[in-house]
Amino acid sequence: MRGTMAVFLAGGRGEGLGVLTEHRAPAAVPFGGKYRLVDFSLSNCHHSEILQVALLTQHAPTSLNEHVGAGRSWDLDRAQGGVRILQPFASRVRARWTEGPADALLRSLNEFDEAGIERLLVGSAEHVYLLDYSDLVASHQASGCPLTVTVLAVTPGRPRRARRVEIEGERVVRLASTKESVDRGHVAIGLFVFEMDFLRAAAADAAPRTLFEWVAAAAGAGVPVHAFEHDGYWEDPDDLATYYRTSMSLLAPNSPLSLADPLWTVETHGEERPPARFLPGSRVRESLVAGGAMVAGEVERSILFGGVIVEPGARVRDSILFQDVRVGAGARLDGVIADKQVQIGDGAVLGEGPPIAAASADVSALCVIGKEARLPAGHRLKRGGVVPVAPRALAGIG
Amino acid sequence: MSGQAFAFLLAGGVGTRLCLLSEKRAKPAVPFGGKYRIIDFTLSNCVNSGIFDVGILTQYRPTSLNQHIGSGRAWDLDRSRGGVRLLAPYRGSQENDWYRGTADAVYQNMVHIRNRRAEDLLILSGDHIYKMDYNPMLEFHRDRRAAVTIAATVVPVEDTNQYGILELDSRGRVLSFIEKPKEARSQLASMGVYVFRRDVLWQALEEDAAVESSNHDFGRDVIPRLLAKGADVYGFPFPQYWQDVGTIDAFYAANLDLLSDRPTIDFSDADWVIHTAILDLPAVRLGQDAAVERSLVANGARVEGRVVRSVIFPGVVVEKNAEVVDSILMNDTRVLPGGRVERAILDKQVWVGQGARVEGGIGGRPNTVCAEHLHGGLVLVGKGATLPEGVRVGPNARVDPDVVPEDFDGDVGPGEVVWNPRATGAAQSHGHPPAGARPARISSGREP
Numbered sequence: 001m002r003g004t005m006a007v008f009l010a011g012g013r014g015e016g017l018g019v020l021t022e023h024r025a026p027a028a029v030p031f032g033g034k035y036r037l038v039d040f041s042l043s044n045c046h047h048s049e050i051l052q053v054a055l056l057t058q059h060a061p062t063s064l065n066e067h068v069g070a071g072r073s074w075d076l077d078r079a080q081g082g083v084r085i086l087q088p089f090a091s092r093v094r095a096r097w098t099e100g101p102a103d104a105l106l107r108s109l110n111e112f113d114e115a116g117i118e119r120l121l122v123g124s125a126e127h128v129y130l131l132d133y134s135d136l137v138a139s140h141q142a143s144g145c146p147l148t149v150t151v152l153a154v155t156p157g158r159p160r161r162a163r164r165v166e167i168e169g170e171r172v173v174r175l176a177s178t179k180e181s182v183d184r185g186h187v188a189i190g191l192f193v194f195e196m197d198f199l200r201a202a203a204a205d206a207a208p209r210t211l212f213e214w215v216a217a218a219a220g221a222g223v224p225v226h227a228f229e230h231d232g233y234w235e236d237p238d239d240l241a242t243y244y245r246t247s248m249s250l251l252a253p254n255s256p257l258s259l260a261d262p263l264w265t266v267e268t269h270g271e272e273r274p275p276a277r278f279l280p281g282s283r284v285r286e287s288l289v290a291g292g293a294m295v296a297g298e299v300e301r302s303i304l305f306g307g308v309i310v311e312p313g314a315r316v317r318d319s320i321l322f323q324d325v326r327v328g329a330g331a332r333l334d335g336v337i338a339d340k341q342v343q344i345g346d347g348a349v350l351g352e353g354p355p356i357a358a359a360s361a362d363v364s365a366l367c368v369i370g371k372e373a374r375l376p377a378g379h380r381l382k383r384g385g386v387v388p389v390a391p392r393a394l395a396g397i398g
Numbered sequence: 399m400s401g402q403a404f405a406f407l408l409a410g411g412v413g414t415r416l417c418l419l420s421e422k423r424a425k426p427a428v429p430f431g432g433k434y435r436i437i438d439f440t441l442s443n444c445v446n447s448g449i450f451d452v453g454i455l456t457q458y459r460p461t462s463l464n465q466h467i468g469s470g471r472a473w474d475l476d477r478s479r480g481g482v483r484l485l486a487p488y489r490g491s492q493e494n495d496w497y498r499g500t501a502d503a504v505y506q507n508m509v510h511i512r513n514r515r516a517e518d519l520l521i522l523s524g525d526h527i528y529k530m531d532y533n534p535m536l537e538f539h540r541d542r543r544a545a546v547t548i549a550a551t552v553v554p555v556e557d558t559n560q561y562g563i564l565e566l567d568s569r570g571r572v573l574s575f576i577e578k579p580k581e582a583r584s585q586l587a588s589m590g591v592y593v594f595r596r597d598v599l600w601q602a603l604e605e606d607a608a609v610e611s612s613n614h615d616f617g618r619d620v621i622p623r624l625l626a627k628g629a630d631v632y633g634f635p636f637p638q639y640w641q642d643v644g645t646i647d648a649f650y651a652a653n654l655d656l657l658s659d660r661p662t663i664d665f666s667d668a669d670w671v672i673h674t675a676i677l678d679l680p681a682v683r684l685g686q687d688a689a690v691e692r693s694l695v696a697n698g699a700r701v702e703g704r705v706v707r708s709v710i711f712p713g714v715v716v717e718k719n720a721e722v723v724d725s726i727l728m729n730d731t732r733v734l735p736g737g738r739v740e741r742a743i744l745d746k747q748v749w750v751g752q753g754a755r756v757e758g759g760i761g762g763r764p765n766t767v768c769a770e771h772l773h774g775g776l777v778l779v780g781k782g783a784t785l786p787e788g789v790r791v792g793p794n795a796r797v798d799p800d801v802v803p804e805d806f807d808g809d810v811g812p813g814e815v816v817w818n819p820r821a822t823g824a825a826q827s828h829g830h831p832p833a834g835a836r837p838a839r840i841s842s843g844r845e846p
Contacts, residue, residue, distance in 0.1 A: 032681070033681030034680065034681055034697070072471075073676075253686075259680035260698060265678035266680070267678050268678075272671050272676075273666065274432065274433070274665035274672070274694070275431075275432035275433050275694040275696040275697070276681075276695050276696070276697075277694055278691055278694075278705075279659075280691055282690065282691055284684045284690060285685070285686055285687070286688075287683075287684050288680070288683055289681055290697060291696060292666060303681070304681075305681075307666075
């Protein structure tokens with residue numbers, strides 16, 4: 001895909017994800033047993049052969065930096081192009097943080113405006129989907145429009161909280177700039193293609209705070225805006241309920257998101273661990289268990305990341321345990337999201353109650369345990385309980 | 399360590415004692431431990447010891463090995479200086495030809511280290527399972543001003559006739575070295591890990607090359623000749639886990655040992671990661687009726703049935719009501735509903751048809767063609783074999799690679815062999831998967 005550079009916005013605070021994003025950018029939030037959210041965008045680039053990629057960061061970029069590194073896991077460590085992480089920086093003439101994605105994008109325009117780059121593919125680094133970007137770019141080019149909005153048809157009966165788009169044929173007529181509950185028609189999924197010429201002209205104007213406001217304004221002002229329909233899986237896990245539901249949907253026998261397509265692998269960094277170890281007495285059903293995990297207890301409808309240890313007699317249900325969480329002997333977990341390296345003492349009881357229905361996950365029923373928190377033996381936490389990130393973890397890498 | 403050591407890794411072995419497992423691949427490329435290949439251990443030892451300059455000598459069926467090693471990226475051995483090189487025999491204007499033995503393989507590749515500063519050269523076998531920091535051995539070698547240092551491990555008395563046995567004095571100097579002795583003077587066996595002073599190696603290999611009657615083997619020729627000349631040859635005892643997995647029984651036992659409460663070798667040591675080629679597969683998926691106990695299961699596997707005391711590689715699928723006990727299932731092998739596998743080693747991409755029963759046992763009638771290697775009761779199924787619905791396969795049976803249901807003549811009794819009639823000459827290396835019957839790789843959760 002010569003001439004196209006992908007720019008992913010990873011600067012948000014991710015307030016909806018609570019303690020999971022207190023110390024890390026939302027794009028770096030662990031997902032699906034071994035991934036981080038950004039892996040989907042980067043793997044899409046790799047398979048779509050978009051070899052020039054930039055990640056725009058601002059908030060808590062450390063773990064994202066660490067994860068992406070030189071881009072090797074996605075074959076994006078290249079002599080020419082490859083992946084770059086652009087963090088706001090101070091210069092002699094100015095030193096200010098960026099104010100929203102559109103500002104971030106326009107401020108970095110000089111960085112992208114290099115030889116041969118004719119258009120930018122702009123998306124969020126936090127969305128979960130598999131998409132061949134070359135189809136999107138080809139459709140954009142064929143349309144002759146200076147900008148393209150990717151849209152998704154809403155499944156009847158499954159309303160989405162998103163930005164409504166009205167289309168006629170393949171043209172965007174109207175784009176809402178704020179989210180609402182949409183139960184029919186199309187929504188925009190925050191994935192655009194912009195011609196560089198259009199961006200250069202736009203950069204001269206004062207930029208509104210969001211990319212959507214900006215695109216909506218352009219559409220309103222008569223700029224021809226192309227609509228590209230993505231007809232596959234797509235989720236924006238920007239709050240805990242969506243994150244939980246999206247994660248748990250992976251456990252269904254006919255999960256709509258395939259992580260195992262040999263032609264479209266989802267690539268990630270740094271999971272060099274031995275096979276998962278099931279000890280005598282282990283009972284694990286309807287779950288994902290990553291390499292390096294060790295289970296002696298009972299696990300149901302849960303996702304266990306690498307290095308998780310479930311000691312004998314412990315019971316984990318409807319839960320998501322990030323890397324290296326230890327569940328002590330006899331502990332009981334119901335509807336818990338535990339961040340990395342959380343230690344749960346023997347016999348602790350977290351989130352006791354009737355099973356949580358993943359489909360209608362009520363976020364107020366979930367327990368969320370911040371990174372590296374230590375819960376002593378016998379500790380009890382009610383449904384909806386939150387344990388903050390351990391202070392030492394805030395200083396570290398997530 | 400930079401510039402100080404260079405390792406030649408010998409990976410050309412035919413590995414006949416592993417029977418089907420090494421028929422189509424070099425022994426170091428045989429899968430082990432749920433996600434690794436045997437060579438990963440030696441190669442990881444190199445990089446974990448800070449040795450980033452490695453030449454791998456290949457000869458026999460190197461395709462799997464070449465593909466596995468690639469550019470060496472998984473081991474951080476894709477480097478502009480040093481890194482890993484796969485060295486296959488080539489024909490030149492001079493006497494180069496097929497390697498005549500391990501010593502000859504190194505001799506023909508000495509040109510490779512011409513521009514290296516390394517004063518000490520490691521010669522490593524790619525056939526063993528062990529975690530070893532080579533630095534203490536290199537220090538020992540330099541400290542003793544040794545010409546050659548041989549790493550040695552204690553083996554059971556009854557196994558001494560399979561190894562080169564060393565007798566050492568109190569400072570570690572080798573008093574005697576006898577290859578496969580009938581009566582051993584010690585239980586200290588050569589691990590096939592040598593440190594040579596560069597000048598010593600060059601001279602020894604030149605001499606050896608000129609001897610017409612030589613087998614050109616380090617253990618049988620080069621070391622005995624150096625000892626006879628009174629060279630300073632030392633033994634370096636290595637007290638930790640070291641396992642030769644060169645026979646079916648040893649291979650099976652070493653895999654199953656990983657399932658014990660306290661395995662003798664730990665693969666989860668963050669300070670000594672065993673690197674292997676990255677497959678980008680999702681976490682293990684366990685279905686509603688899954689029951690998995692005392693097993694290792696690699697990412698990309700899917701279990702709907704029951705798995706007990708087994709080693710399950712990536713992409714394996716164990717369907718509903720299927721059962722796998724005391725077995726090793728390599729990549730992308732699939733046990734269909736109602737199938738049962740017990741005391742068996744299934745190579746990659748095997749299909750066990752609905753209700754088929756592959757049931758090894760203990761002992762029994764040895765295999766009719768490889769009695770020497772297949773007599774302990776295990777069943778061995780070759781890569782890509784498809785077992786028909788409802789078939790029964792007994793102890794010590796051997797099912798050849800790429801067989802299809804039509805190749806079976808009813809059940810397979812103890813010690814019997816299912817041949818692949820298409821496997822003759824060149825065709826053998828490619829095999830004939832049944833047309834349209836199944837994908838080459840099965841690891842998606844969405845396949846039919």
